[in-house]
Amino acid sequence: MIISIASGKGGTGKTTIATNLAVAMAHEVKLLDCDVEEPNDHIFIQPRITYTEEFGLKVPQVDMGKCSLCGRCQEICQFKAIVVVGKSVLTFPELCHSCGGCFEVCPEGAITEVDRAMGIFERGARDGLQFAYGSLYVGQVMAVPLIERVRAEIESGMLTIIDAPPGTSCPVISSVKGSDFVILVTEPTPFGLNDLKLAVGIVKILDIPHGIVINRSDLGDDKVKEYAKEEGIPILMEIPFSRQIAEAYSRGKLLVEEIPGWKERFIHLYERIVDYAGKS
Amino acid sequence: MREKADVKELIVISGKGGTGKTSLLGAFASLAENKVLCDADVDAADLYLILEPEIKDRQDFKEGHKAVIDKDTCTECGRCRELCRFHAISPEFEVDPIDCEGCGVCVYFCPVEAIAFPLKTCGELFVSDTRVGPMVHARLGIAEDNSGKLVTLARQQARKLAKDKGLNLILTDGPPGVACPVIASITGADGVLIVTEPTLSGHHDMDRVVELTNHFEIPAAVCINKYDLNRNMTETIEEYARDKGLPVVGRIPFDPSFTEAMVQKQTIIEYDASCNAAQAVQGIWERLRSTL
Numbered sequence: 096m097i098i099s100i101a102s103g104k105g106g107t108g109k110t111t112i113a114t115n116l117a118v119a120m121a122h123e124v125k126l127l128d129c130d131v132e133e134p135n136d137h138i139f140i141q142p143r144i145t146y147t148e149e150f151g152l153k154v155p156q157v158d159m160g161k162c163s164l165c166g167r168c169q170e171i172c173q174f175k176a177i178v179v180v181g182k183s184v185l186t187f188p189e190l191c192h193s194c195g196g197c198f199e200v201c202p203e204g205a206i207t208e209v210d211r212a213m214g215i216f217e218r219g220a221r222d223g224l225q226f227a228y229g230s231l232y233v234g235q236v237m238a239v240p241l242i243e244r245v246r247a248e249i250e251s252g253m254l255t256i257i258d259a260p261p262g263t264s265c266p267v268i269s270s271v272k273g274s275d276f277v278i279l280v281t282e283p284t285p286f287g288l289n290d291l292k293l294a295v296g297i298v299k300i301l302d303i304p305h306g307i308v309i310n311r312s313d314l315g316d317d318k319v320k321e322y323a324k325e326e327g328i329p330i331l332m333e334i335p336f337s338r339q340i341a342e343a344y345s346r347g348k349l350l351v352e353e354i355p356g357w358k359e360r361f362i363h364l365y366e367r368i369v370d371y372a373g374k375s
Numbered sequence: 376m377r378e379k380a381d382v383k384e385l386i387v388i389s390g391k392g393g394t395g396k397t398s399l400l401g402a403f404a405s406l407a408e409n410k411v412l413c414d415a416d417v418d419a420a421d422l423y424l425i426l427e428p429e430i431k432d433r434q435d436f437k438e439g440h441k442a443v444i445d446k447d448t449c450t451e452c453g454r455c456r457e458l459c460r461f462h463a464i465s466p467e468f469e470v471d472p473i474d475c476e477g478c479g480v481c482v483y484f485c486p487v488e489a490i491a492f493p494l495k496t497c498g499e500l501f502v503s504d505t506r507v508g509p510m511v512h513a514r515l516g517i518a519e520d521n522s523g524k525l526v527t528l529a530r531q532q533a534r535k536l537a538k539d540k541g542l543n544l545i546l547t548d549g550p551p552g553v554a555c556p557v558i559a560s561i562t563g564a565d566g567v568l569i570v571t572e573p574t575l576s577g578h579h580d581m582d583r584v585v586e587l588t589n590h591f592e593i594p595a596a597v598c599i600n601k602y603d604l605n606r607n608m609t610e611t612i613e614e615y616a617r618d619k620g621l622p623v624v625g626r627i628p629f630d631p632s633f634t635e636a637m638v639q640k641q642t643i644i645e646y647d648a649s650c651n652a653a654q655a656v657q658g659i660w661e662r663l664r665s666t667l
Contacts, residue, residue: 103419105392105551110576132552133390133583135576173440173479194478195460233586236523236555261392261551262418265520268473285637286397286421293419296517300473314634338604341629345574345605 096374097255099271101297102280103290105261108310108334109280111344113258114139119351119361120254122223127248129270130260131214131229131241138347142219142226150229151210152240154188155197161205168197168206189236214241218248238266246270263293271297276372277305278331278364283315288322295326304372308364311336329371332364382537383565383667384530384545386415390580392551394570395600398633398643400548401425402656404507405644407664410544412510413533415526415560417498420512422548425640428503428510436498436513436528438521439477442470448489455481455490473518498525500532507642509536523559526550530560544667553583561588566667567595568624568659573608581612585619595621596666598659602626622666625659627652 100113114136117126128136155168155177162184168177169184176190177197188211198206214231227248229241238260246269249255259270271277277298281291291307298305307323312333323330334340343353351358387396387403401422404412414422442463444455449468456464459481463474470481482490497519503510511533513525533545549560549567561567567588571581581597588595597616602609613623628651636646643653 104421105389105419107393132554132557133392133576133580135391135579138575138579171479171483173477192476192478193460194476194480195458196478196480196483199458199480200483231554233553233583234558234590236558238552238554262522263517264418264515264522264556265518266554268518272473282393284634285424285640289421289424290419293517300518314631316638341601341604344576345572345608347575 096276096372097249097257097274098368099257099259099274099277100280101259101267101271101277101294102261103263103293104281104287107280107282107287108308109258109261110135110139111310111350112278112280112308113256115349115351115357115361116364117224117256118349119358120365124254124256125225125227125248125250126256126258127245128228128258129242129245130258131231131238131245132260134228134230136258137226137228139349140221140224140226142221144217144219146218148216149212150214150216150241150244151212152191153193153195153208154191154211155186155206156209157184157186158205158207159183161203163203165202167200167202171196171200192237193240213237216241216244239269242266242269263297267297268301271303272301274303275374276368277303278308278368279305280308280310281319282311283309283317283319285318287315288319291319292322295328306331306368306371309333331367332360382534382543382545384534384547385566385568385663385667386547386549386561386564387568387570388549388557388561388584389551389570390553390584391571391577394572394577395627395633396570397421397548398637399570399600399656400546401642402644402653403546403660405642406657406660407544407546409542410508410546411533411537411540411542412505412508413529413545413547414510414512415529415547416550417513417515417522417525417529418550418556420514423512425637425642426505426507426510427640428501428505428512430501430503432502434500435496436500436525437494437496438524439495439497440479440492441472441475441477441495442479442481443491443493444468444470445489445491448487450487452486454484454486458484497521500525500528502532502536509540511536523555526556526559553587557587561593562591564593567593568663569595569597570600571597571612572601573599573605573612575608578608578612578615585621596624596663597621598623598625598627600627601629603628624662625655627655
């Protein structure tokens with residue numbers, strides 16, 4: 096089963112839910128941090144890294160000895176990543192989506208594809224927990240290809256927990272698609288509710304069963320609960336604000352290891368998800 | 376800060392989400408004069424929830440294309456499936472609009488021209504009035520891409536609005552993260568305020584946005600929200616910021632007034648200008664104003 100953790104709004108507690116759920120379920124679980132712009136799970140998991148690779152994306156390299164300046168590469172490129180200027184061809188690798196169009200269209204065979212490094216992918220473990228994440232190099236624009244790399248670690252038949260990035264656009268979609276269940280983490284504030292509704296929009300488009308976890312559940316109003324009730328979305332867990340929890344989080348500590356009772360609550364969260372998703 | 380046109384733009388970013396960017400920007404909106412507000416967090420725009428804009432002008436945001444296969448013309452030769460690197464075309468020759476990258480390779484190579492490539496409407500851009508001044512905001516359609524372009528468009532609109540109205544400041548609420556939309560929100564800005572929190576995650580994510588602002592050579596300052604949740608970490612972060620040559624413009628205590636203000640659709644200055652958090656925010660604003 097694949098369980099993704101998402102939220103429209105940032106800072107609602109995705110990492111807290113993902114890491115604690117993974118550690119509570121330890122043994123036979125894989126945690127994938129797909130928030131490649133700001134990965135944080137490793138801070139809490141402290142995995143022993145066993146594999147590191149520099150992740151690259153294919154970008155064009157033009158052999159000007161072969162190029163006839165026909166301009167077809169520029170014509171096919173939707174992303175303005177390759178341009179004919181006078182007697183030369185300029186490429187803008189940071190704009191390239193690696194679609195291969197220029198490479199395919201070049202009649203002279205003047206274009207080859209070379210790797211352009213865009214981030215780091217790492218794999219590791221912590222006791223029985225398997226862990227992988229990606230970290231986009233700062234200054235890189237596109238998160239999705241590295242997210243796809245992290246997701247390539249999904250193994251069928253194994254419980255996989257995916258920590259998605261915040262927002263509602265392409266990086267979120269590519270992180271959560273194909274999941275069996277999505278946990279939407281929110282806080283009971285107007286911002287939390289607004290962004291929760293956007294996140295619900297995504298899981299509805301993708302047609303994935305989902306439930307809500309309310310973090311800092313005692314700071315705000317009742318509107319998230321009213322919304323969940325109207326929409327028929329189950330509230331799976333509530334985490335009240337407490338300085339003890341906030342302080343443990345600030346030091347990179349896990350609730351399930353620092354505060355008695357939380358391991359059981361996260362196992363219970365998993366059991367409820369199994370009920371709703373109809374599989375384990 | 377950098378000499379440019381007489382309109383200055385300050386962006387609030389954080390790397391990590393949920394550190395209080397929007398609440399802080401709302402408070403600055405109550406304090407600053409002669410400004411335009413711009414919500415550049417187009418993925419999950421929230422500033423409108425406290426400023427309740429009255430929309431004056433609305434335009435569609437059209438960007439990028441999606442492939443659509445005409446089944447009647449298609450001969451199912453399979454060339455498109457062979458070429459598509461995004462696995463967006465099913466064995467039944469239907470294009471998944473979510474997986475389609477809009478690269479047009481299938482359109483170009485289809486031997487029978489069976490693939491259309493319409494321009495997409497992926498969001499909306501608004502120009503509005505609020506009780507604290509004019510505002511530009513946007514809404515990216517759910518599951519849409521091109522957020523960076525919409526951010527750029529919103530900022531251009533805000534600059535135009537400032538010039539038209541003779542206002543000399545743009546206050547922009549930035550998105551979380553470090554990639555496409557964030558880069559689009561800070562390029563060419565006069566200053567960036569990084570809002571962080573005293574947690575290992577907040578510190579880690581701040582390091583990455585500091586690297587980003589250095590990379591683009593944009594002057595940045597740092598403030599720490601909820602500083603009293605871990606005072607040691609606050610000091611570590613402040614020391615780190617000073618080492619990097621970034622001014623620390625203030626600390627804001629953890630204060631449920633922020634949430635209470637939000638529930639009342641108010642900025643914290645409107646809600647209770649005398650509370651500790653509001654006082655701290657005013658200090659931060661004074662320091663930022665003098666550097667801009």
